[in-house]
Amino acid sequence: MVPDEILYRCGDFDWVPLLGIWGAVGYTLLLVLRQYRSRQFIPVTQGLAQCEFSYKDDNYKRKIQEMSNAWKEVHRMKRFTVGAMTTPEYYEW
Template sequence: MSEQWVTARIQQKGDGRCIPWVSLRDLIVAHLDTKRKVDVFSLSIYGLAIFPKALRHIDEAVVEFFDRLDKGVTPVPAILTDTFRSLSACRKASKGRFIGCAQLLLVWFHSYFWKVDKVSYRAFSESYSLLKEIAAMSRRDDISEENWIALLRNLQEDDVEWRAHWFVPDEILYRCGSFDWAPLLRIWGAAGYAPLLVLRQYRSRQFIPMTHGLA
């Protein structure tokens, strides 16, 4: 996409600038370079499903973040932080709509909330993929919203695995310098992760990382 192409189509949506999905769709259909078609399609998935902000629009910040992936930047921390922030916001307000990738949230639900067969070798197998396993599972789509609410309200302590069955117990990062929390960077800012929650979730040995004078 040229700068002129973007300038002609970018729109202000709330506090961010976005490109309409329909413009990217037209670009995918008309582009002559197959690799670039796939790149624009992948960007659309990131903007519409993984980091949604404005309905049917891709936020400018997502475009900048997507451009950095070729440089080896992993999207995982940003995905986790946006999920964490959105769920926390809904909980504090006791209402609201989750803004994030619902499919990845479903994977997290299956990892922690339901007992599954624990196979130890999976944690050490390079070929094992939790996402592929979840995608291959048969899912019911006839569960009503009321049943979901009742299920989550009635969860007992024994129903929750605070550590995923494929997670290898290890030291957990819980401080940053002199601060008793770890900052988690996301696309639109940062969120704090408190140590008491980590202790409750993982019950693992804690350590203070070396920051080498990093402010």
């Protein structure tokens, strides 16, 4: 079943921070919109690498708190399918 709304960001992040047992990574769900039968476009990925860290890094506790707080403010968007599944900019990308 394809959801009507897609989670695309948390808090001030333009992506979804995922905390795991070894650290954290940022995941951009907007990169896989076609899997949800929605129109694909180029998402914001600037700063995505800064989201990654391991629990060995300096200030990891602050980063965990920041990412946990971001999950308290999730942003969703309606799935949309109009015409072509990709934008011309996506093909160029």
